[in-house]
Amino acid sequence: xxxxxxxTDQLFVNLGPQHPSTHGVLRVGLTLxxxxxxxxxxxxxxxxxxxxxxxxxxxxxxxxALSDRWDYCNAMGNNLAxxxxxxKLLTVEVPERAQHLRAVMCELNxxxxxxxxxxxxGIDIGAFxxxxxxxxxxEMLLDLFESCTGARLTYNYIRIGGVMxxxxxxxxxxxxEFLEFFKPRLQEYDxxxxxxxxxxxxxxxxxxxxxxxxxxxxxxxxxLRASGVxxxxxxxxxxCLYAKYDFEIPVGKTGCCWDRYYCRMLEIKESxxxxxxxxxxxxxxxxxxxxxxxxxxxxxxxxxxHVEAARGDxxxxxxxxxxxxxxxxxxxxxxFMNLQILQELLVGQRMSDVIAILGSIDIVxxxxxx
Amino acid sequence: MGIVLDKLPGVCGVLPGxxxxxxxxxxxxxxxxxxxxxxxxxxLACCAIEMMAAYAARFDTDRLGIFPRPSPRQADLLIIxxxxxxxxxxxxxxxFHQMPxxxxxxxxxxxxxxxxxYYDSYSVVKxxxxxxxVDVYVAGCPPRPEALIYGILELQKKIEKMSLARGxxxxxxxxxxPRRYD
Numbered sequence: 001x002x003x004x005x006x007x008t009d010q011l012f013v014n015l016g017p018q019h020p021s022t023h024g025v026l027r028v029g030l031t032l033x034x035x036x037x038x039x040x041x042x043x044x045x046x047x048x049x050x051x052x053x054x055x056x057x058x059x060x061x062x063x064x065a066l067s068d069r070w071d072y073c074n075a076m077g078n079n080l081a082x083x084x085x086x087x088k089l090l091t092v093e094v095p096e097r098a099q100h101l102r103a104v105m106c107e108l109n110x111x112x113x114x115x116x117x118x119x120x121x122g123i124d125i126g127a128f129x130x131x132x133x134x135x136x137x138x139e140m141l142l143d144l145f146e147s148c149t150g151a152r153l154t155y156n157y158i159r160i161g162g163v164m165x166x167x168x169x170x171x172x173x174x175x176x177e178f179l180e181f182f183k184p185r186l187q188e189y190d191x192x193x194x195x196x197x198x199x200x201x202x203x204x205x206x207x208x209x210x211x212x213x214x215x216x217x218x219x220x221x222x223x224l225r226a227s228g229v230x231x232x233x234x235x236x237x238x239x240c241l242y243a244k245y246d247f248e249i250p251v252g253k254t255g256c257c258w259d260r261y262y263c264r265m266l267e268i269k270e271s272x273x274x275x276x277x278x279x280x281x282x283x284x285x286x287x288x289x290x291x292x293x294x295x296x297x298x299x300x301x302x303x304x305x306h307v308e309a310a311r312g313d314x315x316x317x318x319x320x321x322x323x324x325x326x327x328x329x330x331x332x333x334x335x336f337m338n339l340q341i342l343q344e345l346l347v348g349q350r351m352s353d354v355i356a357i358l359g360s361i362d363i364v365x366x367x368x369x370x
Numbered sequence: 371m372g373i374v375l376d377k378l379p380g381v382c383g384v385l386p387g388x389x390x391x392x393x394x395x396x397x398x399x400x401x402x403x404x405x406x407x408x409x410x411x412x413x414l415a416c417c418a419i420e421m422m423a424a425y426a427a428r429f430d431t432d433r434l435g436i437f438p439r440p441s442p443r444q445a446d447l448l449i450i451x452x453x454x455x456x457x458x459x460x461x462x463x464x465x466f467h468q469m470p471x472x473x474x475x476x477x478x479x480x481x482x483x484x485x486x487x488y489y490d491s492y493s494v495v496k497x498x499x500x501x502x503x504v505d506v507y508v509a510g511c512p513p514r515p516e517a518l519i520y521g522i523l524e525l526q527k528k529i530e531k532m533s534l535a536r537g538x539x540x541x542x543x544x545x546x547x548p549r550r551y552d
Binding site: 017018023024025045046047048049050051053054057065066069072073116119120131132133134135136138139142152153154365366369 | 410412413414415416418419420422423426427428442452453455457458461465487488490491492493494511512514
């Protein structure tokens, strides 16, 4: 008796919306042929809160609070992108001290955001310890934010025309103390995770994004730089006083998962450098521009402001019709753009690598769905 | 174990001295349940980051027996950490029903309490209690990890008062009526 020929079927697997490694509520519909992925369809909208529509009801100043909640890991960057766009409409001149403070806060927040990435990416791959290390340092960072802004996660600190309030007494010293404590920790992370052979095996060989496809899909931020494109809004279109700071843009070579991971780790180092320089340049002065009213009514017009947020090029497009709320607000969300490449990237990969690839792209669903 | 706890009140009811046995088993069962509240790792939005912080180094909820489980099948507590939008409502009800009984729900943050800053949004469910029963509400936007821990301590007090005679075994919880999404 001859055995019947092997019959194989394609299998459809739902990854999410409740999955510990999708970093929120993302559903990816995977069509599998054995272990290999034939099709991947990201299904978003499980956190669609209608922020852009709400912006047409809320006042100009109130929107800063909503912007905190787009990319909640990097709230300062969101505040800044919105405020830059609004300030262009209002033609407000931001005082120099406020500009430096904005840079300090944004870079510290970038470190906090990359630390979350470092921790959760470790968990995705199967290493739990980095998570505890990352959150230990992140808590110290949040203490700094809390003493200055009063909040741990959603700061509402950067306002139209400057920042909410000046630093509390002794804050720069506390910050420098933290940075001194933090710098050796980066080497600890490298020995713990970055050059761990198991980690390297799982991330070096999968999830390659070529330079061309990264550009074609509109990928930005560390994901783009890992593919070898030296693109950073802080250098290409400097905002605040970034032109005054001396820092490098880390670039990867092959665009694999590990490159994307390590690009972020190198970025942390650069952020530390920027914070140190900005703290050195802090001079006394006002932190809020004069004559910014509580209820704003900018002249009709359009403006676009963008910043290098932790996940990439975050842009805000505002249209004003001269009212107390924007006529339209559109967010160019880097996570949303970065997520789209999944449908090309996952095809041909193995099921066991999906989480490594998804984790390395580092999306925040609050920003994807808004 | 669930079957035993379900049958216990009935058996103890007819036996002489059954009430004492029941009270003693209440104490043992509640003691065990209270100190091993295992939540599902299920984050929706911003509050999930504070929930992660509560599990991590500084706040370390492991010392209270709170240890996140990736699957709802192994969990006792569903922490709704973040905004519940209409598309997510159905999966949340499904996750709730996948959890074994007895199960508890903690609503973390203003969004899942009442809609929070999205109280007038077209796509947000104004409060997760519109779709599943909630035991503890924690206020804040987002609540601090301390607030979450306090909420779980309050839940432990609630668990302490549970009684097998009042149906705290594995009996099916009553459906909460027709689902409303706004």
